[in-house]
Amino acid sequence: MQKVTVSLKERSYEILIGKGASIGLSGILSRLGLSSYSPVVVSNPLVYKIYRNLLQDRLAAFKDVLFLSVPDSERSKSWHTISKLVRPVLDFSRDKSIFLITFGGGVVGDLGGFLAAIYKRGVPYVQIPTTLLAQVDSAIGGKVAVDLSNGKNLLGAFYQPRAVVSDIDFLSTLPEREIKNGLAEIIKYGILGKSKIFNILEESTADFVSWPAETWADIVLMCSCIKASIVEKDELDNKDIRIALNLGHTIGHAVETACGYKSVTHGEGVAFGILAESVISNLLGILSEVDLGRIIKIILKYKCLPAIKKGFCPKRVASFICYDKKAKLGISRFVLPKSIGETEVVSGVDAGVIAQSLEKAKSFVN
Numbered sequence: 001m002q003k004v005t006v007s008l009k010e011r012s013y014e015i016l017i018g019k020g021a022s023i024g025l026s027g028i029l030s031r032l033g034l035s036s037y038s039p040v041v042v043s044n045p046l047v048y049k050i051y052r053n054l055l056q057d058r059l060a061a062f063k064d065v066l067f068l069s070v071p072d073s074e075r076s077k078s079w080h081t082i083s084k085l086v087r088p089v090l091d092f093s094r095d096k097s098i099f100l101i102t103f104g105g106g107v108v109g110d111l112g113g114f115l116a117a118i119y120k121r122g123v124p125y126v127q128i129p130t131t132l133l134a135q136v137d138s139a140i141g142g143k144v145a146v147d148l149s150n151g152k153n154l155l156g157a158f159y160q161p162r163a164v165v166s167d168i169d170f171l172s173t174l175p176e177r178e179i180k181n182g183l184a185e186i187i188k189y190g191i192l193g194k195s196k197i198f199n200i201l202e203e204s205t206a207d208f209v210s211w212p213a214e215t216w217a218d219i220v221l222m223c224s225c226i227k228a229s230i231v232e233k234d235e236l237d238n239k240d241i242r243i244a245l246n247l248g249h250t251i252g253h254a255v256e257t258a259c260g261y262k263s264v265t266h267g268e269g270v271a272f273g274i275l276a277e278s279v280i281s282n283l284l285g286i287l288s289e290v291d292l293g294r295i296i297k298i299i300l301k302y303k304c305l306p307a308i309k310k311g312f313c314p315k316r317v318a319s320f321i322c323y324d325k326k327a328k329l330g331i332s333r334f335v336l337p338k339s340i341g342e343t344e345v346v347s348g349v350d351a352g353v354i355a356q357s358l359e360k361a362k363s364f365v366n
């Protein structure tokens with residue numbers, strides 16, 4: 001098992017990565033000083049169906065465990081769901097101290113983490129991400145949130161977990177679409193940091209289902225290292241460092257919002273966003289034709305784009321860009337790739353350039 005430390009003084013924690021990383025869960029929780037607490041697990045019906053018994057076994061050391069389930073959809077990342085979870089948690093915690101375990105993908109992680117942040121002004125929580133996207137990205141860094149109807153993650157907090165347990169075994173049951181969802185974030189890491197990730201993606205076979213667990217463990221490790229080092233430098237996202245992780249997200253979130261969070265996964269929005277933002281960068285003379293070509297090739301190789309056909313309107317997508325949290329004084333800011341391995345933050349991109357890039361990116365969608 002590999003360990004990555006996220007060094008944030010008293011809020012530091014470890015990310016444990018590997019096949020079977022969650023086998024020693026009781027020991028991990030005990031080392032965190034949580035043995036005398038009672039766990040509240042937040043997950044969804046699908047993840048429980050596959051893994052509830054296994055998790056129950058791994059939590060056998062705890063006398064009382066509360067298992068909570070939320071609907072399996074981005075739409076459950078809402079204030080409404082939080083308010084429904086509070087009552088059973090209140091009842092359960094009447095006579096004991098609790099901590100939360102988020103067990104699932106980014107939806108459950110963001111939602112459960114937000115509940116942990118606000119319940120009694122904060123209780124400890126541990127992330128056990130079960131999707132590729134959550135292991136490489138959302139479970140790390142303490143950004144927890146729910147969505148509002150006019151934008152994603154608009155109600156949230158920075159609240160670091162006490163540990164992240166990324167067990168590669170959980171990835172074996174993911175449908176292909178969810179692996180692609182995570183691959184979009186992995187492509188993002190490949191572009192924004194000086195790492196081997198982009199080369200690995202270029203050299204590997206497109207048939208990612210056949211990749212061995214060791215390859216996934218290496219990739220999760222590399223992405224976790226990049227994310228940890230960025231979060232350490234800019235925990236609260238106010239130094240223009242952490243913003244690099246939003247590569248592809250200004251347009252990606254707008255695509256998700258425009259599509260009502262239904263037909264498009266987060267990763268599909270991000271893949272489309274990376275493509276469109278790379279085109280913007282090229283139109284502005286920042287990204288070379290060669291690097292733009294490499295980025296487009298990788299996104300197409302792994303078929304990461306959404307299958308958005310009619311109903312997807314660039315004008316509508318553009319209208320949601322102004323709600324982006326990175327916007328300052330109403331002017332949207334883009335993280336644009338400068339080259340493979342380097343990004344730049346650019347404000348005030350001309351609306352015509354955005355429209356042109358959205359049309360070009362749309363031309364790659366089947």
Ligand SMILES: NC(=O)c1ccc[n+]([C@@H]2O[C@H](COP(=O)([O-])OP(=O)(O)OC[C@H]3O[C@@H](n4cnc5c(N)ncnc54)[C@H](O)[C@@H]3O)[C@@H](O)[C@H]2O)c1
Pocket residue numbers: 044046047050072073074077104105106107108110130131132133134137138139140141142143144152153170171172173174175178181266267
């Ligand atoms: N907090 C952050 O820093 C951050 C970063 C990136 C993304 N996010 C958020 O993450 C969310 C997306 O997360 P996601 O892509 O993991 O989606 P998700 O949580 O909806 O999970 C995707 C699907 O996979 C299923 N699933 C989960 N684990 C499984 C397993 N092991 N086997 C089979 N099926 C499994 C889920 O039930 C769901 O149907 C978005 O809300 C996004 O905003 C947050």
Ligand SMILES: [Zn+2]
Pocket residue numbers: 137185249266270
């Ligand atoms: Zn993302």
